[in-house]
Amino acid sequence: MSLHQLLGARAGDLLHTCPTEPRLYRRERATLDQVITLDLMNTYIDHGLTLPALTAAVRNGRAVHPGRFSEDGRMSPGKLRGLIDDGHTVNLRKIQTVMPQLAEFCAEIQAETGYTLYVSAIITPAGETGLTHHWDQTTVLVAQMAGRKHWPLWAPVVRHPMDNYLDSPTEWTETIQEIWDNTEPFTTFTLEPGDTLVVPRGWVHAPTCTGDEPSFHLTFALRERTPLDLAHELIASALDCEAFRRGLAPAQLRRESLGDTLNEVREMVTTYLDGLDMDQLADRVGARLTSRF
Numbered sequence: 478m479s480l481h482q483l484l485g486a487r488a489g490d491l492l493h494t495c496p497t498e499p500r501l502y503r504r505e506r507a508t509l510d511q512v513i514t515l516d517l518m519n520t521y522i523d524h525g526l527t528l529p530a531l532t533a534a535v536r537n538g539r540a541v542h543p544g545r546f547s548e549d550g551r552m553s554p555g556k557l558r559g560l561i562d563d564g565h566t567v568n569l570r571k572i573q574t575v576m577p578q579l580a581e582f583c584a585e586i587q588a589e590t591g592y593t594l595y596v597s598a599i600i601t602p603a604g605e606t607g608l609t610h611h612w613d614q615t616t617v618l619v620a621q622m623a624g625r626k627h628w629p630l631w632a633p634v635v636r637h638p639m640d641n642y643l644d645s646p647t648e649w650t651e652t653i654q655e656i657w658d659n660t661e662p663f664t665t666f667t668l669e670p671g672d673t674l675v676v677p678r679g680w681v682h683a684p685t686c687t688g689d690e691p692s693f694h695l696t697f698a699l700r701e702r703t704p705l706d707l708a709h710e711l712i713a714s715a716l717d718c719e720a721f722r723r724g725l726a727p728a729q730l731r732r733e734s735l736g737d738t739l740n741e742v743r744e745m746v747t748t749y750l751d752g753l754d755m756d757q758l759a760d761r762v763g764a765r766l767t768s769r770f
Contacts, residue, residue, distance in 0.1 A: 479582050479586045480492070513695065515693040528574075532547070594697055600691055602686065607684075610631075610683045611683070614640060617696050619668065619694050622670060627665065628674060678701065711753070
């Protein structure tokens, strides 16, 4: 099981509960560690095998323009390596789209969890910081592959961010930044190869590479399913019902009549949901949750 490769014997923790606080796991050296190495990532970087749109170079919270390492939608030879040598962290987002091994690994995790996910490969030069204080919209599993990285974490300032709702850039304020700058973190971890850190969505972090060697970790970004996701699936199933496919006249959508129209639709939805066979629908929804989408 792929989660076992990331979390070791306690992989079941993630299958039975959604994490609410950061937790460190020790995994056994497995196929993932043997195949996805820093040398392999350096090959992808030096041969320009990544997509500019999915590549970022950041130092101390400042990202460089993609034109610094690409031209006409293609990576420029040597430019990304030059930025790394200059102290920039490189983030290769959705790296599973160009690495078959990680694509299969992600497919297995989705089949185990019902969560969609993607992988970022992050390389940080010794002693450097890439992104400063921020939080993620997904729960992330940080698998340290090489080097050491120090992770201070602060408790969330927003509850359960997801997709574009309550995202870090939108919610950031100077006041919040001042609090982070002057408040000790809730907890800290220093990751070494073989460690996996689970960071629940919303937890604030600002990791730094420590030691004399570059840090390389894989971030598995898991989009936790929520009740809203299942509500969407319930409503989406109404597509089979002709009544929900009929058109609404413009007059029904005007402000003076929209409230009545919404009440009518709400009653339709309530009646429809009351008549559903949930066991039968579960087969359909379950198949969608474990498919590649």
